[in-house]
Amino acid sequence: SQQGEEDPQALSIQEGENATMNCSYKTSINNLQWYRQNSGRGLVHLILIRSNEREKHSGRLRVTLDTSKKSSSLLITASRAADTASYFCATEGNNRLAFGKGNQVVVIP
Amino acid sequence: EAQVTQNPRYLITVTGKKLTVTCSQNMNHEYMSWYRQDPGLGLRQIYYSMNVEVTDKGDVPEGYKVSRKEKRNFPLILESPSPNQTSLYFCASSPGTLTTNEKLFFGSGTQLSVL
Numbered sequence: 001s002q003q004g005e006e007d008p009q010a011l012s013i014q015e016g017e018n019a020t021m022n023c024s025y026k027t028s029i030n031n032l033q034w035y036r037q038n039s040g041r042g043l044v045h046l047i048l049i050r051s052n053e054r055e056k057h058s059g060r061l062r063v064t065l066d067t068s069k070k071s072s073s074l075l076i077t078a079s080r081a082a083d084t085a086s087y088f089c090a091t092e093g094n095n096r097l098a099f100g101k102g103n104q105v106v107v108i109p
Numbered sequence: 110e111a112q113v114t115q116n117p118r119y120l121i122t123v124t125g126k127k128l129t130v131t132c133s134q135n136m137n138h139e140y141m142s143w144y145r146q147d148p149g150l151g152l153r154q155i156y157y158s159m160n161v162e163v164t165d166k167g168d169v170p171e172g173y174k175v176s177r178k179e180k181r182n183f184p185l186i187l188e189s190p191s192p193n194q195t196s197l198y199f200c201a202s203s204p205g206t207l208t209t210n211e212k213l214f215f216g217s218g219t220q221l222s223v224l
Contacts, residue, residue: 031210042113042199042215043152050210088151090213095159095206096167097213099144101151 012106019076021103023089024069030092032065032072037086037102046074046087081109111136115200115216122190123224130185130219132200140203141183142167142213143175145196152199158183159206190223197221 013019023032031050035043049056049065049072056063062075076083086102113134122128134141142157144167154167158177172194174186183202187194197220201213 033212035213040197040218040220042217043201043213044215045212048210048212092210095140096154096157097142098154098168099152101149 009101010104010106012108013079015079015081015107015109017079019079019083019105019107021074021087021089021105023072023074023100025072025089025091026070027091027093029067032063033090033092033097034061034063034072034074035088035090035099037088038084043088076105079105079107081107083107111214113200113202113214113216115198115219117219118217119220121222121224124191125189128187128190128221130187130198130200130221132183132185132216133181134183134200134202134214135181136202136204136214137180138202138204138214139180140206140211141177142201142203143173143183143185144199144201145169145194146199146218147196155185155198190221192223195221195223 033048034046037043047058047063049063060077065072084107086104088099088102090097090099116131143155144152146152153169155173156175158164199218200216203211203213205211
């Protein structure tokens with residue numbers, strides 16, 4: 001099955017700095033999605049980018065997708081303490097979403 | 110309020126004692142799915158359902174059963190739980206098929222411990 005792999009696995013930054021996470025995958029996809037999880041709670045959808053899109057913005061989030069390299073990146077600009085969470089990429093194929101292992105981000109006030 | 114509701118939130122049981130984790134959504138969603146989350150392994154899909162009476166295996170279906178008799182409910186059944194099924198379980202739903210670029214809505218999770 002397909003699976004996204006996030007890199008780096010853990011990130012610690014100061015409030016106000018930007019946070020960048022990368023995700024790689026192995027097979028062709030219809031779309032790639034990013035989710036956030038706070039402290040073992042349910043995941044919350046952040047943004048979806050279709051396979052024919054290269055970049056997408058939503059508030060302080062910017063996602064890029066490079067299908068030739070099978071990779072995506074999530075940028076959170078001007079981070080806040082409330083952005084502290086785990087971030088997962090998920091790739092869609094054959095009506096299933098396959099999740100990566102997650103990326104722990106800690107924003108220090 | 111639109112939501113996916115899982116029960117119970119926490120469950121401690123013993124090996125071999127059958128249990129059911131319930132999942133219900135009030136959004137008239139077609140697609141429902143179960144995931145388990147383990148440290149270092151991320152989320153892995155157990156089963157999914159694209160509509161009533163239609164269920165399919167995910168990546169780790171062994172030891173689990175599901176049913177989709179009604180659109181809103183998608184219970185996860187462990188007929189004979191074992192310690193390696195100790196995990197954090199999530200139910201999720203989506204308005205339509207994921208190939209139409211739909212997102213998943215997640216429940217709050219069920220932390221299961223099998224002793």
